[in-house]
Amino acid sequence: MSTLHRPGVAAGRDAQALHRVATPDFFGWLEHTRTAGGCARPIRLTGTMTAVDRDTGRVLAEQHTDELPDRVLYKACGNRRSAQCPDCSWVYAGDAFQVVRCGLTGGKAVPASVARHPVVFATFTAPSFGPVHHRHIPRHTCADRRRCDCRPAPCHARRDAATCPHGRPGACFARHDSADARLGRPLCLDCYDHDHQVVWNAFAGDLWRRTKQAVERHLAALCRRRGIPTVQVVTDFGRVRRVPPVRVSHGKVAEMQRRGAVHFHVLLRLDGVDPDDRHALVPPPAGITVDDLDTAGHVAARQITFTAPPHPDRPQGWSVAWGEQVDVRRIGTGDGDVTDGKVAAYLAKYATKATEVTGHCSTRLTPGTIDAYADPEGDHLARLIDACWRLGRPTRHRTSGTATPGGERQANLDTGSHAYPGLRRWAHMLGYGGHFLTKARRYSVTFGLLRDTRASYRRADDGSITVGALAFVGSGWLTDGDALIANTAAAQHRERRRIGREEVAHETWSGVAA
Known part of the structure; x- marks a missing residue:
């Protein structure tokens, strides 16, 4: 039984909530905590906040957090993982949806013409490390x-x-x-090769990087064979270069399979190159189609393979390649199965997840906590975590018996052993240390732009800017009762927004149908 659901704990939490509601400044406290209302572990800050006129720089007002309820300022943690903080991950998922969708349909500084660019939705999976x-x-x-x-x-x-x-x-x-x-x-x-799987997870990002390069090389070779000329552009340093007339922009989400191996869902969009503005998003030349992009994805997945650096436990390294299940689907083909909205929602959903599907969910492991999760004779997850910790152990590669510390570092670089200590850092992620949502620079808008837009919208009717000199004092709500009230208010706010969106969508649809 969960600690918070035990009768005694629940009674104490309810008493704390009633005590908070009975305080004279309850509604002021509720408004004060609204911005971090649904956060599981908000950041508590203390210090001074100064309101400055946006145009003149004149100080309009100054306030210390001692004057606020609880004498602190609450800020949402911003965690993207739904298992850690449902409210913050809900905001992140909304931003992720916009990032992915804008790369498919345009909007928010992305030209609407990208909706006419060829796009495929590809899934790259890990190979087999043993039957499951x-x-x-x-x-x-x-x-x-x-x-x-x-x-x-x-x-x-x-x-x-x-x-x-x-x-x-x-x-x-x-x-x-x-x-x-x-x-x-x-x-x-x-029989299962746990070592190989965690090493594959660690190098999956590098495998994807090489695969995208192979896709672009394949398309560039097609352009040469079909007589499509290269494009002359000027770099930021003023140099003139000739580049292929097509390039691929991507949006990628990593998803963890139940066996603990990561796989990637990737949107590949085919763009052209503008000789006058190499940063512009223009359609690809007519001689390259979505069929060619589809073929390029399959060819690259079959061709790209490399060997991980040597390790003392395996001097020949491990093979890193994609599995046999490579699925490439076209978006906007009219079959109704793979649409831009469904793909954006699908990727946004998995951008808020990590290893929860495997049954493991922990923060970064340390020498003091590793024994609670790793066991070479334990279950599947315990053996994967043990493999990360064992393969990521510090190793020495001395070139001679009198090697200096600097010589040791150089020897580590020469042998490639510097690639494996990251396994310990990412043991809680089963070896995968990459981001769960990444994109090409030209694919779409950034999360930072979306956050800045929200902040600007909030300040639209206010001619001042708030400058804070704040320090961290802790995380989490002061009591379980405070957490109950704040999270309930936030859940109600989310439900009102959801119903409002459905009503707007219904009215819009009704107007179009009429």
Whole structure:
């Protein structure tokens, strides 16, 4: 039973909430905490806030946080993970939706002409590191995939499958339910290559970088073969360069599979190059189509492979390549299945998640906390975390018995062992240390622009700017009762906004239909 749901704790929380409501300045406190109302662990700040005239710089007013309720200023934590802070992740998901959608349809400083650019939605998965329990539906007959009730196929239906060297069967005839805890778990823990998987997670970002370069090389070669000339542009340093007439802009979301391997959902948009303004977003030349972009994604996924740097536990390194399941779909083909709105909502949803689907959710691990999660003889997740911690251990590569500390550092760089200490830093992410939502610079707007736009909107009717000299004093609400009140008010505010959006959408649709 959760601590907050135990009867005694719940009674204490309710008493704290009643005490807060009974205070004379309750409504002032509620308004004061509104900006951080739904945050699970708001940041508490103390210091001075000064209102300055925007035009003249004259000081209009000054206030110390001692004059505020609770004598602190509350600020939302801004955590993007829905498992850590539902309210802040809700704001992040909204921004992520706008970032992805603007790259497909335009808007917010992105020209509307990008809606006519060829776009594909590609999924790149990790290879197999050993057989795992999975749920596969060969043919869907349901009307709505979100409420799919189709019967899955048997997991690993092999009647002639032999037992593994550890005496475990290599077959599974179960038709797993979507909530089955066995999904993503290896058929044999001892046969599964946990080391290879965490190393693959660590180098997945580099694998994607090489893949995108291969896509662009493939398209550039097509342009040469079809006689499409290069474009002459001037760089920021004033140099004249000839570049391919097409380039690829991407928006990418990383999603963790149940087995703990990351895979990428990527939007690839084909753009042209303007010789007069190389930063402009223009359509690609007519000789390159969405078919070519589709083919380039498949070709790059098959071609790109490399070997991770040597490690004392594996001097030959590990192979890093994509798995066999590479799916490329075209957006806006008219079939109604893959639309810009659905793709944007899908990517925004997974941008707020991390390792929750695997069953593991923790903050960064330390030598003091690692033993609670890592176990070389434990379950699947415990072995993955143990592999991260073991492979990321400090190693020494001395070129001689009298090597200096500086020589050790250079030797580490020469052997490539500097690539693996990051596994310890990202052990709580099963080795993956990349961002869960990234994009090309030219793909769309930035999160910073969206945040600045919101701040400017709030200050639109106020001719002053607030300058704060604030210091951190803690995080979290002062009591569980305060958290209950603030989070309830924020949930009601979100529900009102959702209903309002639905009403506006209904009125707009009704007006168009009339």
